[in-house]
Amino acid sequence: MLLIFDLVSRTLYKQKVGQFQKKKLPKGLLNGVFSSKQVQRKFPIQAAFHIALDGALIGILITVAIVSSIALHSQYLWTKSFSKLESTRDLNRRLLESTSIIEGYLLRNQNLSRYLVPTKAEDLLYVDRPKPEETKKLSDKTFKSRLFERISSSQVKSGY
Known part of the structure; x- marks a missing residue:
């Protein structure tokens, strides 16, 4: 009979050697403690405070996500603009170099001797300052005629 009792006790109550046995709490206790209602x-007041904090944390997370995406996008645009600026500077430098090479070639191959005459300080002409009455006449003329006179009277320089 002892053998049967021993066999029944082992089958009904399994013993777990080296493991912790879990105690099951009644469901009513768990629902009573953690029920939000x-x-x-x-x-x-404490529940309202928790709800407000949860909303604030979600809002902060959304704000951080939006601001970081804006920062990354603006950094991308800045990088793109800077690369365009570098290529524009390179093209500008190349344009200036080619312009100076062309101007140097033209100045070397152009015959300026018939237009340029060696001169001395005694050969220079000094023109008197215009009188105020003449300048008033210039200001009374129309804009179109003044512009035409300025363009026609300006000197043309060769080279830089």
């Missing part, structure tokens, strides 16, 4: 009824 009951917490809201018992502690309405």
Whole structure:
């Protein structure tokens, strides 16, 4: 009979050697402690505070995500603009070099001797300052005629 009792006890109650046995809490206790409706009824101010904090944390996370995406996008645009600026500077430098090479070639191959005459300080002509009455006449003329006179009277320089 002892053998049968020993066999029955081992089959009904399994012993776990080296493991912790879990104690099951009654479901009513778990629902009573962690139920949000009951917490809201018992502690309405604390529940409202938790809801407000949850909303604030979600808002902060959304704000951080938006601001970081804006920062990354603006960094991308800045990098793109800077690369365009570098290529524009390179093209500008190349244009200036080619312009100076062409101007140097033209100045070397152009015959300026018939237009340029060696001169001395005694050969220079000094023109008197115009009188105020003449300048008033210039200001009374129309804009179109003044512009035409300025363009026609300006000197043309060769080279830089």
